[in-house]
Amino acid sequence: MKHFYIIFVMSLFFVFFCISIFNQSTKISDSYKLPNFKTENITDLFPKNIDEINNLTKLALEEAQNSLKFIYDIKDQEYNFKNIMLLFDRTTANFSYKFSTLYVLTMVHPDQEMREAAQKSVMELQKFSIDQFSQNQKLYQILKNYNESRVASSEKIADFEEYFIKETLDSYKKAGLEKDDQTRELIKSITQELGVLALDFDKNINSDNRFIKVSKEELKGVDDEFVESLKKDQDFYILGVDYPTVFKIFEECEIESTRKALWYEFNLRGYPANKEVLNKIIVLRDRLAKFLGFDSYAHMDIADQMAKTPTNVINFLNDISDKCKLKVSQEIEALKKDLPISIDLVENKFKPWDFKFVVNYYNKKYMMLDENLISQYFPTDYTLKALLDIYEQFFGLKFERSNVQNLWSEDVQVLKVYKDNKFIGTLLLDLWPRDNKYPHACQVGIVSSVRDKNYDIISPAVVLVIANFTKPQKDKPALLRRKEVTTFFHECGHAIHSLLGSTELANQSGTSVKGDFVEMPSQMLEEWMTDKEVLKSISKHYITGEKLPDNIIESIQKNQNALIASHLLGQVAYSLISLNLFDKGESKNIDLIWREAHDLLSEVTYGCSDYGYCSFGHLTNYGSKYYGYLWSKIYAKDLFNKIKEHGLFNREIGELYAQKILAKGGSQDPNELLKDFLSRETSSEAFFKDCGL
Known part of the structure; x- marks a missing residue:
């Protein structure tokens, strides 16, 4: 009885806290405020129960409505960048981080009721976002009128502010805000439906926990430690479709029937539901x-x-x-x-x-x-720390582990991040497979990093890296396969971009860049995995403590382009x-x-029966832009070669790269950023030469 009373009191406190915020948010000054989460109170960011999910949803809606009203009420003669564009930026940023927080719960929370409640809230916020932000004719007209009055009055603004205005107005035009009323309503309806379908597509992948059962004999060739780590049903071993299991079986199991059976299940993820969903997405996107x-x-x-x-x-x-x-x-x-x-x-x-x-x-x-x-040379704890040490040396960062409890899983690791002895954000790592968890690897920028004109952080970043790495086995610590180490380099490349890409406008922060440029920083850091000094620094045999031997490193380097x-x-x-x-x-x-x-x-x-497109998650969030991986790889190779000339542990070149590329976020055209860093136009020569083509 006492336990339930404590929960009841806590939920009342949360409601009263939210009500007090709603009352205070009638002041316009509150609409400019951004989140300021310290690592110690990072658990406050994430709802712990369904009531808190609902309260956070209500808070997001009411705050956004209040802020939009302030924008609507500003007189034409009072228009300036601060009370129109800056307020618009802060309004969308505050809404966005609450949306991202709830979306994360749909990706990683182990409890089905929490995931479903979060999914419902995400759909509600998504509908509001389309109605009140991306398809809001009244808001667009105000932004457009402000820009016209700004040009007429010759208001002086910075280049990044002018770029923000142009990109914002262009996106509204592209979204159909110049069309007639009837067409806009059709566009809004289609956009709403597409948003729901995209969420359904992702949910159908994440919740697909299919598996096969095999005997010990059908796992011939797979090491005993891995076999004994598998779940069992009487005398049969259960093989799921998580990446560590799938790749282990595909690469090592000598029994073709086992590989074949798991291959079919792996390529049936999301089927048949997502075939129907994808067909609907294709129709609506074309319309x-x-x-x-x-x-x-x-x-x-x-x-x-x-x-x-x-x-x-x-x-x-x-x-x-x-x-x-x-x-x-x-x-x-x-x-x-x-x-x-x-x-x-x-x-x-x-x-x-x-x-x-x-x-x-x-x-x-x-x-x-x-x-x-x-x-065996990449025990997870040692290798991840060593990777972070490289970032510390190259970028001048400092990572400090924090013992934060009461997140969605005890697997989640929490790191404070500092730059020049100043706190800049929190990095969360959720690295092990679980049922119903997002099955791939990704980085989620939950709270965007924002700074003031003096380069002081006013809204520290909150960044989550999700992966599904090989778990610890019976008598072994978790050992990372080389591909998994590369994946961590990749996703942390996005995280570093989010942490160091602090801008004055939240909508330009971190990874808020062109879709075919966003993979450049992450793919550039992947290249570190071919360097001898790097491989030595991140390796340590889990028993002997020895570094990765020279002959293995030579084989890695010699054969890096073999396939x-x-x-x-x-x-x-x-x-x-x-x-x-x-x-x-x-x-x-x-x-x-x-x-x-x-x-x-x-x-x-x-x-036959290959329905891999049903689990091709990039089709919803990247759309037709999957080519961006190859497009940005060209730039990644070009930049890496310049950096390597100075040394992969060289702080000076690391600071220059961070300053000229990462710190700009999306505040400037990426072509300009690349030219500024390279002191020349980009070239594909390094890419094709390094690939042996």
Whole structure:
């Protein structure tokens, strides 16, 4: 009884706290305030129960409505950047972090009722955002009128402020705010429906916990420690479709029937529900593009990106594909020369569930790269700390572990982040697989970092890195596979961008950049994984304490591009899928588009019942812009080569990179940022040369 009384009192306190905020927020000064979460009170950011979810939702709506009213009530003659554009920036930022907080719960919370309540709130806030922000004609007209009066009055503003105005007004025009009333209502309706469908698509992937059951004999080739770490149902072992399990089985299990069965389940994630959802998304996105005056959704989606048009993207992808063809043939022939005994080809092609097994066999035998052996040098606790040490040295950061309790899982690690002895934000790490958790790896910028004119942080960043790494086994600590270490470098690249990309406007902070540029900082940091000094610094054998041996490092460096053309062609295939699904026309044969792109990988047979597009999560949040990974890789290689000339632990070049690229966030055109850092135009030469193409 006492326990329930305490909960009741706490919930009352939360309600009273929220009510007091609602009353105070009638003052315009409160609408300019941004969140200021310290690491010690970071748990206050995340609701602990359904009542708190509902209260946070109500708070987000009421604060946004109050702030919008202030904007509406400003007289024309009183217009200036602060009371129009800055207030607009702060209003959307305060709404956005509450939305992001709730969205995170849908991705990671272990309790189904909490996920469902958060999902309901996210849908409510999403609808409000479309109605009151992105499709709000009254708000757009005020922003437009302000810009006209600003030009007429010659109000002096900074370049980043002018860029913000231009980008904001352009986005409103692109969203159809110049259209007639009837068309705008249709656009709003479609946008609302697309938002719901995108949430459904993601939920169907996250909640798909399919598995197969196999005997001990059907796991031949897989090490005993991994086998014993699996859940069991009587005498059978349960293989889920989480990434650590899937890759382990694909690469090491000698029993083809096991690999095949798991391959089918892995490629059925989200099916059949997401096939129907994706068809609806394709139809609605095409209609939306037509209403907005574009030939296709792909044209609309890419119009404001670095690439500008789908034609430019196609030419870019064709160039990579053409350069890869000869090397792909050479790579495949090398694999075919000596196949494992259990492998047979079909019409001289690999079966899809065999390909990773063959590659792993080839790597071990001919490249001296045994990934199981190498993982013994990457115990998670040591390697992650060593990676953070590199960021400390290169960027001048300091990470301090904080013993914060009462987050959604005891797995979550919490780090305070400092720069020049000043607190700049909180980094959360949720790295282990759980049922119903987001199944891939990503970074979520929950609270944007904002600074004042004196470069003092007024709103510290809150950043979450989600991954699904190999868990500890019975007699072993968690050991990271080399691919997982690279993934951590990648996602922390986004996190560093969020932490160091502190700008005066929240909407320009961190990763708020062009969609085909956002992957550049993360992919640039991936390149660190090929450097000998870096590999030495982040490795330590979990038993002996020895560093990664020189002969293994030499093999890694010598063979880093051994199968690069096959990898790049795979990325081209996924890029074409995302383009072609959203090309002109409502009616698309999704299975045919998926298969035609797969045919680029002509040395691997197509598996019937391959519905991998149902778990291709990038289709909702990246749309037709999956090509951005390859597009930004060009820049990443170019910048990495310049940095390497100075040294990968060189603080001076790290500070320069942070200052000229990361710290700018989205406050400037990325082409200008790149040219400023490189002191020249960007070039693809480094990319193709490093790839051996």
